[in-house]
């Protein structure tokens with residue numbers, strides 16, 4: 001009996017479950033289910049004080065504890081998610097965003113709370129948002145926000161860029177987009193993130209026939225996506241909100257349109273400390289350094305750390321003794337790192353914020 005239970009390949013597990021219960025299930029699921037059967041056999045035997053056969057345990061588990069339909073349904077979904085490159089992200093991504101970073105409070109109150117407090121939201125007729133756009137200059141944290149939402153909710157995160165949709169040629173991009181929506185619409189607890197959004201939802205004025213058809217496809221898919229009452233979010237990001245098609249900006253397609261831009265000192269400090277934690281640090285005056293980082297985006301801060309870390313690494317390699325990063329190292333490196341935010345793109349972001357923001 002003991003030897004018979006020692007089956008290990010997924011196919012063997014599926015065959016054994018089929019012999020016992022008559023259910024045909026996917027071998028990948030069968031392996032997991034078989035280990036549950038063995039565990040259940042042990043639990044049942046302990047409960048009633050005698051050795052219960054594997055057949056009894058298998059049937060009891062399937063009939064009374066797990067539903068085969070649900071198990072294979074969930075299993076198929078997980079397979080689907082994995083094929084799409086879905087990731088489950090570490091919840092700490094959320095903590096590196098300061099409360100004072102403007103989109104954080106919007107995201108928290110408008111997006112996360114209605115999802116995590118679903119009962120209360122329903123009581124007050126608040127529908128959780130389904131579709132979101134982040135816009136702002138490069139390197140300001142739009143992708144980071146999308147990842148942080150998925151991390152905060154502990155939902156799957158799937159990232160799609162226009163080049164992924166173009167993989168079978170530009171002609172098939174519309175079809176790929178349609179397929180992406182069809183698949184996503186049936187998934188729960190997923191954040192689907194589309195980067196460089198202007199490339200698939202650009203203005204149809206002066207666009208080529210192909211570009212127009214892709215934007216049209218997108219415009220068609222979004223309302224259908226919203227109609228399915230699922231627990232999932234479509235998050236799009238663009239550096240060029242002005243280039244998006246006007247029809248997308250009207251209410252009914254995107255629930256929230258959120259600017260991501262300039263940081264205050266507190267937000268920079270938190271990001272700075274986040275990167276500092278991964279270095280061999282000595283005496284570092286964070287406030288002093290951060291006061292010199294005006295117009296630095298999170299991406300610029302990350303670049304500064306790359307330079308500083310590399311400097312420390314080389315120094316220790318050459319001198320053969322522990323080298324700790326201090327304030328002086330940062331002060332020496334900062335002039336070699338340029339801040340990306342210019343007065344012009346800060347002004348543009350302000351104008352765009354007035355014109356497009358909605359939440």
Ligand SMILES: Nc1ncnc2c1ncn2[C@@H]1O[C@H](COP(=O)(O)OP(=O)(O)OP(=O)(O)O)[C@@H](O)[C@H]1O
Nearest residue numbers: 096097137138139140141142143144271298299302
């Ligand atoms: N609040 C934050 N805390 C820690 N790291 C951050 C934060 N915001 C952004 N970053 C980091 O800064 C870098 C740039 O951010 P991100 O890629 O999200 O910018 P982006 O706005 O999406 O840029 P692009 O427009 O070029 O796509 C990333 O490595 C990201 O992890």
Ligand SMILES: [Mg+2]
Nearest residue numbers: 142143195237
């Ligand atoms: Mg990005």
